[in-house]
Amino acid sequence: MTGFAEKLRCALVIARRDFVAVVFSKTFIFFLIGPAFPLVVGGLAGNIGAKVQQNVERPTIGLAMSAEDNKRMLAAREELDGRMAGGLPDMIELAAAAPGEAFDARSALSDGNREVTAVVGGTLDAPTLTATADRARQWVGLVSNLAARARAEAPTAYPDVQVEEVNTSIAKVRTGQIYTAQGAQVLLFLLTMLLAGMVLSNLVEEKGNKIIEVLAAAIPMDALFMGKLFAMLAVSLVGIAVWGTAIGMIVLAGSESLPSMSAPAVGWPLFPILGFLYFAMAYLLMGSLFLSIGGMAATVREVQTLSMPVSMFQLMVFFFSSYALTMPGSWVEWLSVIFPVSSPYAMLARAAQQPEVWPHVLALLWQAFWVVVIVRAGAQLFRRTVMKSGPARGRAKGGVFARFRRKAY
């Protein structure tokens, strides 16, 4: 009886054993405090992300004055560009308003097709600035300066700018969603990174205890692999519950000082659910890959040697997904969505930015398919390459590197 139900039963037997062995070990406390260290790495990665962010977020002011005034304002911006600290926002002509014609700046700010951060209207003598409060504070002087320069080459008087505040803008929402996407990716990366080492060395215990052959004779090898993955997933959920509670308490205690997070495009109830599902998939994909690689290792030393390229691979996947985030709709984003191990990162970022839900169903199925493929392939490889000789004396110098050496002969 090796049907799905039997394999699941076997996987759960293994998962239960591994879960109990890890969670009730004395060293589990180190696993729980472990995130303190990667948080530093996360902070560094966040800085890199912030630089990417600056490129993604190019604030744009839309002009809705008369055609002539628009032209002058653009010329004035060109003249000042590069002379002011921090640079100038982009400026585009939204509309050429006829004299006396009122332009609906609020609508322009909520128009997803234009994506401007603020709208400057009125005349050069009496400009108006429609923007969110923080942007209005930031740019009111700039607009006055530009209007003065647009009026005269050597301005002596600067016009007052009439400010009209709006609650938000499409650009601000989009920026917030990018932050949300990036934050989610960093969190996903940290959580999966924590588990990689554990998964990598998982089968070494069985080899060291010499129980692997008993397991291989009693249950299907892919059930053994799945059981080990389930166990580590369950261990990580314990960790997440502990860390989540700690972070939740910090948030509750200091909510006044924490910045509010932009609502993701798919909405709040769904986003954390998708986040959990993509975490599970990212972990299962990475875990099955690393379990297959780690399964080839015969000793802890080999596992240690393997952990460097494995960590590098994880970082590459993370940076690739972060890079793809800056190029929505491009082939890079599609590649990151399709490539199985980067797919959870890319799709979680997409959930923060795009409201459609059905692509996530497809993506989760696609990722689950690859989990099964990798687990089966890993189990086959393990059976064919590891369980191949008799007593240890024939295998003592074996392991993954010995296999490479043999190939090289």
Added chain:
Amino acid sequence: MKIELGEWPVAGNAVDGTGVELAIEARGLVKRFDGFTAVDGVDISVPKGAIYGILGPNGAGKTTTLRMLLGIIDPDAGYRRVLGHERPTEVARRIGYLPEERGLYPAMKAYEAIGFLAALRGVPLKEGRRRGRELLEEHGLGYAADRQIRQMSKGMAQTVQLLGTLVHKPDLVVLDEPFSGLDALNQGKLERMIRALAAGGTTVIFSTHVIAHAERLCDRIAIIAGGKVPFAGPVDLARDRLRPQVRLETRAQDGPWRAALPADVRHEGAFWYFTLPETGVEPLLRALIEGDAGILSLSIERAGLHDAFVAIAGEAAARALEESEGEAR
């Protein structure tokens, strides 16, 4: 990997030529590793309820053969049928396996380890643990049921693993070098346990490089050397490959009666040793009496399994077997 499937008549349990129901039947099993042929066309038929030994030196292909029979690895060629199934993993719940390299999780308690092994074979964990305590009690280890494996002696841990192999009451028990690492006392216990299993209808197949174990325990054996099986069948049949040996003691040391002794005769001390002639012992006795040899004693001994092994597998294999025994000691 190509598996050459031979003709296989019907589903269900296999039956040999004499109508005996077989627990295991394997034909032409081949396994190659990196160009090295570890097992080369092995045929094995294990009747239900039998104690079957696979006898051969280290590196002969015993473990690889057992692993193929268990489905841990697949053969490159040949077929196998275990408890009526061509995929042994499908009947994993009915098989107990003790590998040569023993191993348990060191942090587990003895009864938990047995419960875990039972759970692997489909017994609910709670029931497996209950049976674990029971078995430990039965085998005099009840006092150590709550002791962690890492706190046990090697022999105790080995017993715990053996009990874990039997906890789910399997129909077929496969033991790879079960006697290695055991002291004489525990070897005796294990022999009794194997006999009890067979008496209860369980089929036991074990590998060994110690002829004495095979000779004492087995109904049938397969002699394996260099990945090939030159003999498989009843132990008596293996012995019958050699003519019985005659040991004769005479009062007279010489006389015309000596002409009646076969050509292979050798004289050691007071005894004459030779192979029993095809014509039997009666013509020889008549010649000795008529020649006044003065017969003091005469015994006819069947060939031992060691001699049979030498005759069947060759001198080189026999030497390797002796070396394996030496290593084990």
